[in-house]
Amino acid sequence: MTVRGARRATGAVARLGPGLVLCVVGLLLSRADVVLVGAALAGGLLVARRDLLDVSLAVGTPTTRDDTGDRRLVAPVTLTSDAPATVLVRIASPGADPVGVLVAVDGDRTLTATLPLARTGRVPGFAAHGIAWSDGLDSVALLEDVAPTDAIVLPVARRLEEVPVPQRLRGLSGPHGSRRPGSGGDLRDVHPFAPGDRMRGIDWRATARRSPELDEIYVRRTHATSEAHVVVVLDSRDDMAQDIAAWTGFGEPRPDRPGSLDLARSAAASLATAYLRRGDRVGLVDLGRSRAQLRPGAGERHLRRILHALALARPDHGSVGRTRVPALQAGATVVLLSTFLDDDAAEAALVWLARGHEVWAVDVLPPVGGVLPDGASGLAWRVMRLERALRLERLAAAGITLVDWSAPARDVPGPTPEQRLRMMSRVRPGGRR
């Protein structure tokens, strides 16, 4: 049953009043034209269908749609009615202004609710409320409310032209040259033939030049190739919105402005895509969960696995969290994505550095705006900001490379993340270990 008890709308019944008055006045004055005008007024209601049999309102599962450079959350809103009806639909989504439309329904009618979206992960969909009137606007009923359904929105990878090659490489094959001899592409040296050398590697010209009597045979030896192991560490313990009022629980974060976790997902997806497309191995560790970990892997399938794990990562205040810094594969390069609003992530970075990992720290705190707090809250925010700056300075002093992922949005003078990564890759040639 979708109509929760229809009632007569008094306003529409009052509509009969002027028509009846004109009819009576016309009859009393023997004026047929006045009677006809009165009949026209009352006739509209009498002719219209007055039943309100079965009206339903439903909202489908939300998905995303990419318009030109603009991502939108989209969900179908379906209205069904057996008889012609008028339905006032109110569609709302947390953090956005709701919309209301008075719609004509006769049979099935599908509308599309859309909302600009910059957030990723688990995103709340659309809630719907409705009031239905019969065709004559004389019966009115409340429709059952529709609760919002969450959508899982995958992060979009930003195209990174150049990413730095980690200092430490692993494995016996891969896209990067290493310093070990092996079957790679780059020439290492020309060396006398030794057991284990391949016959195909014999350099007959060098042999003829160096040993005309063919006492020794020379082979061309090449550098082996290897791959980088990159472990993306996501600090999902908090998700800070751009509006500072939302930090303390007042108001919902806006869906068209990315929060810190959205920036972290975007950065992680961009870096993982760049490294995996190049042939390296990428793993994922969630710092906010005690067990969530994807071991380094390669390939498109692994990339999809990472994107889904990123989308599902969110602050879990009921989780115990990690009590120790997670152990990572030896030689892996750590990319730590955090807001660095507390000491835990920074301490973990220093521990990994001490264990011999190369560590890059990516700052994902979004540009903080809105109504900045005053009084004690304002003082707390200023202290927190200074502590964070000191924390980042300490990491830089320890030799950890910092990348500010939200610098362009904050209008901070300095390189964009792409420029910073390009600078890192050019300053340090990488590989060759």
Add this chain to the structure above:
Amino acid sequence: MIPRPSWVARARHTLLGPAGPGRPPRVRLEDVRTVPLLMLRVVAVLLVAGAYALLGPAVITWFILGPLLVSALVPGGTWAVLVGVTIVGAALAAGDPGLRPAALALLLPAAVHLSLLADAASRSDLRDVGVDVRLVGRALRSTVLVGCVVVPLVALLALVDTDLPGWLGVLGAVGVVGLGAVAVRLTSSSRAR
């Protein structure tokens, strides 16, 4: 010291909410073409005013109808439209308008229907509610359907110049009392079905 915003800025903030980028995004409904709610009210008021102007009333009577129609522009203003329609009907009965009732039979029902639609839309707590153009089309269609019957009859009456018998007036008064009782019964019942 932070300067206080001007009264214009404060009024704008009260009426329109925070300006520009500070305002949250709005959910949009696609696949439906809408007209603004205020436009519906304005059209309804103009239809009543136009019908009254057709009857060529004295200027002084506009001082009664004018404020009434202005109050029809606010949410829940259908009562003002209904009273306005009654005044127009009374003015019609007072004169001998010839073929004008044919136009009135189209304008007045359309005004009432549009005003009712506007009142239905303003049941929402939202400021900017759109009204589906199909509903406007539906209102016009029902008006035209009724007009198809009434307008030729009015034209016929203007030509024939027939007077109704007096006993019909008494019958009509009895009928109105009966219909009023039915209306009271319907509005007091809690459930339609």
